[in-house]
Amino acid sequence: xxxxxxxxxxxxxxxxxxxxxxxxxxxxxxxxxxxxxxxxxxxxxxxxxxxxxxxxxxxxxxxxxxxxxxxxxxxxxxxxxxxxxxxxxxxxxxxxxxxxxxxxxxxxxxxxxxxxxxxxxxxxxxxxxxxxxxxxxxxxxxxxxxxxxxxxxxxxxxxxxxxxxxxxxxxxxxxxxxxxxxxxxxxxxxxxxxxxxxxxxxxxxxxxxxxxxxxxxxxxxxxxxxxxxxxxxxxxxxxxxxxxxxxxxxxxxxxxxxxxxxxxxx
Amino acid sequence: xxxxxxxxxxxxxxxxxxxxxxxxxxxxxxxxxxxxxxxxxxxxxxxxxxxxxxxxxxxxxxxxxxxxxxxxxxxxxxxxxxxxxxxxxxxxxxxxxxxxxxxxxxxxxxxxxxxxxxxxxxxxxxxxxxxxxxxxxxxxxxxxxxxxxxxxxxxxxxxxxxxxxxxxxxxxxxxxxxxxxxxxxxxxxxxxxxxxxxxxxxxxxxxxxxxxxxxxxxxxxxxxxxxxxxxxxxxxxxxxxxxxxxxxxxxxxxxxxxxxxxxxxxxxxxxxxxxxxxxxxxxxxxxxxxxxxxxxxxxxxxxxxxxxxxxxxxxxxxxxxxxxxxxxxxxxxxxxxxxxxxxxxxxxxxxxxxxxxxxxxxxxxxxxxxxxx
Numbered sequence: 001x002x003x004x005x006x007x008x009x010x011x012x013x014x015x016x017x018x019x020x021x022x023x024x025x026x027x028x029x030x031x032x033x034x035x036x037x038x039x040x041x042x043x044x045x046x047x048x049x050x051x052x053x054x055x056x057x058x059x060x061x062x063x064x065x066x067x068x069x070x071x072x073x074x075x076x077x078x079x080x081x082x083x084x085x086x087x088x089x090x091x092x093x094x095x096x097x098x099x100x101x102x103x104x105x106x107x108x109x110x111x112x113x114x115x116x117x118x119x120x121x122x123x124x125x126x127x128x129x130x131x132x133x134x135x136x137x138x139x140x141x142x143x144x145x146x147x148x149x150x151x152x153x154x155x156x157x158x159x160x161x162x163x164x165x166x167x168x169x170x171x172x173x174x175x176x177x178x179x180x181x182x183x184x185x186x187x188x189x190x191x192x193x194x195x196x197x198x199x200x201x202x203x204x205x206x207x208x209x210x211x212x213x214x215x216x217x218x219x220x221x222x223x224x225x226x227x228x229x230x231x232x233x234x235x236x237x238x239x240x241x242x243x244x245x246x247x248x249x250x251x252x253x254x255x256x257x258x259x260x261x262x263x264x265x266x
Numbered sequence: 267x268x269x270x271x272x273x274x275x276x277x278x279x280x281x282x283x284x285x286x287x288x289x290x291x292x293x294x295x296x297x298x299x300x301x302x303x304x305x306x307x308x309x310x311x312x313x314x315x316x317x318x319x320x321x322x323x324x325x326x327x328x329x330x331x332x333x334x335x336x337x338x339x340x341x342x343x344x345x346x347x348x349x350x351x352x353x354x355x356x357x358x359x360x361x362x363x364x365x366x367x368x369x370x371x372x373x374x375x376x377x378x379x380x381x382x383x384x385x386x387x388x389x390x391x392x393x394x395x396x397x398x399x400x401x402x403x404x405x406x407x408x409x410x411x412x413x414x415x416x417x418x419x420x421x422x423x424x425x426x427x428x429x430x431x432x433x434x435x436x437x438x439x440x441x442x443x444x445x446x447x448x449x450x451x452x453x454x455x456x457x458x459x460x461x462x463x464x465x466x467x468x469x470x471x472x473x474x475x476x477x478x479x480x481x482x483x484x485x486x487x488x489x490x491x492x493x494x495x496x497x498x499x500x501x502x503x504x505x506x507x508x509x510x511x512x513x514x515x516x517x518x519x520x521x522x523x524x525x526x527x528x529x530x531x532x533x534x535x536x537x538x539x540x541x542x543x544x545x546x547x548x549x550x551x552x553x554x555x556x557x558x559x560x561x562x563x564x565x566x567x568x569x570x571x572x573x574x575x576x577x578x579x580x581x582x583x584x585x586x587x588x589x590x591x592x593x594x595x596x597x598x599x600x601x602x603x604x605x606x607x608x609x610x611x612x613x614x615x616x617x618x619x620x621x622x623x624x625x626x627x628x629x630x631x632x633x634x635x636x637x638x639x
Contacts, residue, residue: 097296110604110605110606110607111606122295125296126295126296127298128295132330135330135333135334135362135366136295136326136327136330138362138365138366138369139326139329139330139358139361139362139365140326141365142361142362142364142365143358143361147361147364147365147368148365148368148369150369151369155602155603173295173296174294174295174325174326174327204354205354205357205358206325206354
């Protein structure tokens with residue numbers, strides 16, 4: 001464990017492939033309010049990486065900067081060595097295909113069926129004909145355990161099913177990276193566990209890099225290869241490493257308290 | 267085999283009475299891909315064996331290609347050996363085959379009889395809901411008279427400002443222009459008989475008895491009716507209405523009544539203002555085009571309109587205000603819990619308001635004729 005996590009960027013080894021995601025010295029602001037500052041980290045290809053922290057620490061803000069919904073005040077985000085922050089229109093469009101996003105409320109388009117939801121990215125970015133698209137849609141829905149639900153509208157599904165459909169849409173273009181924003185939010189523990197299993201299964205089958213924003217301890221301990229912990233007061237990363245190691249032996253009481261739900265204190 | 271293949275490769279080469287399909291390269295769904303029909307051509311085979319040679323990255327596109335190949339094999343009664351493929355690819359092909367057989371029926375298309383039947387029951391349901399809602403509003407209004415202290419006066423004043431004062435510019439413009447248009451149209455005929463001065467009669471009467479209230483109603487329906495529906499629809503989507511109900515607060519008392527009172531009070535004021543501006547519009551045309559001095563125009567206007575015309579305008583505008591508020595709030599409370607639902611509620615509120623407004627106007631025309639007003 002690095003004692004100074006702010007500088008805990010993994011330095012590129014000469015000749016090694018670039019990291020799946022590289023974040024350097026990122027500063028996130030809302031107007032004049034600095035939410036995060038000096039944030040640097042790298043996510044390796046195939047890694048299951050968690051961004052954790054208490055409410056209001058800037059997890060979702062960081063995610064919005066990573067996926068390009070907000071522009072950083074300073075610093076850069078790169079995917080496989082290509083700068084995303086400074087990318088021009090065409091390069092940015094290409095980089096957007098590199099990742100898929102599962103939003104907190106699944107964000108399925110309610111006026112479209114599940115099949116149409118998953119097919120839209122395929123229509124936009126591939127030259128597949130209708131039959132071929134339908135087959136890919138079937139495969140994606142089958143991968144998330146929703147085989148046969150092509151003609152259902154999001155409003156006809158339960159919360160867990162909507163999340164899985166959102167994941168199917170995020171996987172539509174077989175992205176190399178998938179971002180998941182609070183995947184367990186609003187789900188019961190059993191459904192939440194099933195979603196965790198699904199995430200593991202997808203990583204095993206496709207080798208997809210997963211970045212998960214969460215504060216669900218069960219998911220963090222079950223899935224994470226590595227985590228970074230953000231803190232509201234520090235406005236940045238206060239810890240980075242494997243969750244079990246951080247919970248057992250981190251110097252920072254805030255980190256131990258978070259990962260043990262404060263039970264260690266008692 | 268090249269060390270770094272640029273894109274996906276697939277070849278089918280005959281071997282005995284079978285085919286050997288060699289797959290390799292980089293299979294990316296967003297890149298150009300081989301098509302099985304082209305790869306296979308017109309070849310026939312009793313058995314197909316897949317060979318993997320230099321397969322780099324792969325994704326769903328490879329899975330789909332193998333699936334299509336297997337469909338072809340089934341059609342041609344050929345066996346298909348995919349042992350050489352990576353295990354995840356075989357698993358996904360299996361999943362895709364299973365999924366294709368498992369499509370659940372969720373038929374949203376209906377025949378004409380079902381559609382007509384559903385539309386009829388829907389119309390009946392909507393009528394009942396509207397009647398129920400009017401009843402609820404009436405009970406709520408009686409409650410207000412009994413306990414005026416519990417009424418949300420602050421919300422009501424804020425709505426009055428929104429739907430009254432803030433609507434003044436658009437009402438000014440529309441009513442002035444309508445008065446102006448009426449004067450021009452009237453002058454076209456009246457000039458032929460040398461009766462230019464009667465333009466004042468036409469503008470005054472038609473503005474007061476008809477155009478002032480109707481035009482204000484249309485503007486208010488488009489502006490405020492839609493806003494009510496969107497606000498309430500959004501609140502419903504965000505479970506705010508549910509939160510009120512679980513607290514034991516009736517949404518009609520809390521949300522609808524302040525809006526209903528505000529619009530019922532403000533529409534007549536806006537209408538009176540619109541009437542004045544309409545007459546002023548006619549006066550401007552008369553003075554500038556027909557050379558009728560403003561004082562002569564005013565005296566002629568006073569001679570033709572009386573208090574009954576003003577009361578007609580007032581009665582209509584009060585009812586129009588109520589109808590628009592009820593339609594807007596009802597559509598908002600009926601909205602589906604989604605962004606599209608809120609949009610539909612706003613559109614539906616405007617359509618319902620204007621339809622009710624025209625029906626009410628026709629009823630008033632008959633009623634006032636019978637009453638001799």
